[in-house]
Amino acid sequence: MELRSRRRCLITLLAVAALLSGGVGSIGVNYGQVANNLPTPDKVVQLVRAIGATRVKLYDADPRVLRAFSNTGVEFIVGVRNEDLGRMKDPANARTWVRDNVQAYLPGTRVCTITVGNEILTFNNTAMSDDLLPAMQGVHEALVASGLDKQVSVTTAHSLATLQVSYPPSAGAFRKDLLPYITPILDFHSRTGSCFLINAYPYFAYKADPKHVPIDFVLFQPNRGITDPSTNLRYDNMLFAQIDAVYAALGSVGYRNLSVQISETGWPSKGDADEAGATTENARKYNGNLIKLMKQKKGTPMRPDWDLSIYVFALFNENMKLGPTSERNYGLFNPDGTPAYALGITNSTTTARGGGGSTPPAGPRIDGYMTISEAANKDATRIVAVTLLWIIIPLMIWMHV
Numbered sequence: 348m349e350l351r352s353r354r355r356c357l358i359t360l361l362a363v364a365a366l367l368s369g370g371v372g373s374i375g376v377n378y379g380q381v382a383n384n385l386p387t388p389d390k391v392v393q394l395v396r397a398i399g400a401t402r403v404k405l406y407d408a409d410p411r412v413l414r415a416f417s418n419t420g421v422e423f424i425v426g427v428r429n430e431d432l433g434r435m436k437d438p439a440n441a442r443t444w445v446r447d448n449v450q451a452y453l454p455g456t457r458v459c460t461i462t463v464g465n466e467i468l469t470f471n472n473t474a475m476s477d478d479l480l481p482a483m484q485g486v487h488e489a490l491v492a493s494g495l496d497k498q499v500s501v502t503t504a505h506s507l508a509t510l511q512v513s514y515p516p517s518a519g520a521f522r523k524d525l526l527p528y529i530t531p532i533l534d535f536h537s538r539t540g541s542c543f544l545i546n547a548y549p550y551f552a553y554k555a556d557p558k559h560v561p562i563d564f565v566l567f568q569p570n571r572g573i574t575d576p577s578t579n580l581r582y583d584n585m586l587f588a589q590i591d592a593v594y595a596a597l598g599s600v601g602y603r604n605l606s607v608q609i610s611e612t613g614w615p616s617k618g619d620a621d622e623a624g625a626t627t628e629n630a631r632k633y634n635g636n637l638i639k640l641m642k643q644k645k646g647t648p649m650r651p652d653w654d655l656s657i658y659v660f661a662l663f664n665e666n667m668k669l670g671p672t673s674e675r676n677y678g679l680f681n682p683d684g685t686p687a688y689a690l691g692i693t694n695s696t697t698t699a700r701g702g703g704g705s706t707p708p709a710g711p712r713i714d715g716y717m718t719i720s721e722a723a724n725k726d727a728t729r730i731v732a733v734t735l736l737w738i739i740i741p742l743m744i745w746m747h748v
């Protein structure tokens with residue numbers, strides 16, 4: 348072969364490999380279990396695959412789940428529960444926790460991140476807030492001691508209510524009274540290379556003021572959007588505006604280059620009479636559009652080239668959650684493993700069923716919902732892509748490129 352045609356051949360091969368390995372964008376999902384009717388974790392593996400999720404977030408470190416997902420390639424965020432926070436200041440307790448809840452499952456189950464507590468700072472409980480950073484440090488030091496700190500990072504998930512100002516995005520700022528807690532935590536992220544996690548629900552903004560908050564803007568539907576007057580950046584959905592408000596808040600206290608992840612976002616498919624917007628149709632739009640957006644792998648207007656990880660809340664409707672009806676209806680799936688609503692646009696029968704449900708989920712679906720066989724095909728393309736790389740690398744050596 349002539350050099351030029353060899354080059355062309357190589358470029359084609361590279362392009363094919365890139366296309367195949369690109370595949371589906373990475374989708375994360377929260378696997379909450381405040382319920383007494385959920386399928387066993389081995390059945391949940393199929394459901395996670397059916398929505399194309401490659402990352403799962405737990406609120407604890409349920410051994411049954413971590414075992415069931417062994418060798419699935421799914422990446423995990425596990426959590427130190429709020430009630431266990433105080434104990435993690437003690438190095439011996441932190442080491443035991445890391446040994447039993449992380450080390451025990453590696454490398455089979457890919458535990459990548461530990462969240463120490465959930466929304467601690469917005470409980471306004473001084474004792475808990477005081478414990479947060481020492482607990483995060485305790486867990487991090489336990490990872491260092493086990494030689495795992497390079498593969499497992501330590502963080503905590505905050506509520507968006509840690510912000511005093513979130514609009515316009517460029518004016519984003521933390522609550523002043525929380526800064527004495529937040530700034531040292533940001534320093535911890537910066538030193539250890541972990542991400543800043545935030546739970547963000549445009550639904551709450553809509554529910555609080557349905558007359559004035561444009562529904563299409565919160566549901567990622569086509570709309571005119573808003574322009575931030577001081578940056579001239581245009582926002583066509585509220586979630587991205589909220590994320591950029593967090594980036595602005597981080598920048599305003601000197602941490603411009605910390606990475607933000609959305610540890611929870613979602614929309615309830617059902618609510619009480621006074622919970623505006625909690626409908627199946629809106630939940631379908633919010634989560635369906637969000638999953639499509641995640642597959643485009645685009646960042647926010649302020650951070651267009653940064654990776655954005657988002658964990659949808661939640662995998663299941665959880666019947667034992669307290670509070671208004673909406674709280675028990677955030678799930679993508681019913682406890683029997685049937686979709687809580689059809690996420691999609693084309694009809695298909697999915698073989699993904701979790702529990703004792705005998706009716707196959709009917710109706711339309713979105714590209715977020717893959718059948719098991721489609722999920723298997725994705726694995727197959729990935730194998731082809733890896734194989735191609737084995738052809739390409741020797742080819743590159745042969746061509747001296």
Ligand SMILES: *[C@@H]1O[C@H](CO)[C@@H](O)[C@H](O)[C@H]1NC(C)=O
Pocket residue numbers: 469470471
């Ligand atoms: C915590 O304090 C803030 C600011 O003072 C207040 O707005 C918020 O409602 C409080 N939250 C709770 C759960 O008490």
Ligand SMILES: *[C@@H]1O[C@H](CO)[C@@H](O)[C@H](O)[C@H]1NC(C)=O
Pocket residue numbers: 604605
């Ligand atoms: C953040 O900025 C500092 C200083 O400019 C740099 O050393 C560090 O590598 C940056 N971190 C990231 C995650 O970009």
Ligand SMILES: *[C@@H]1O[C@H](CO)[C@@H](O)[C@H](O)[C@H]1NC(C)=O
Pocket residue numbers: 694709710711
């Ligand atoms: C698609 O699903 C809807 C709702 O379940 C149904 O009414 C319609 O007949 C289906 N269409 C096809 C082509 O199967």
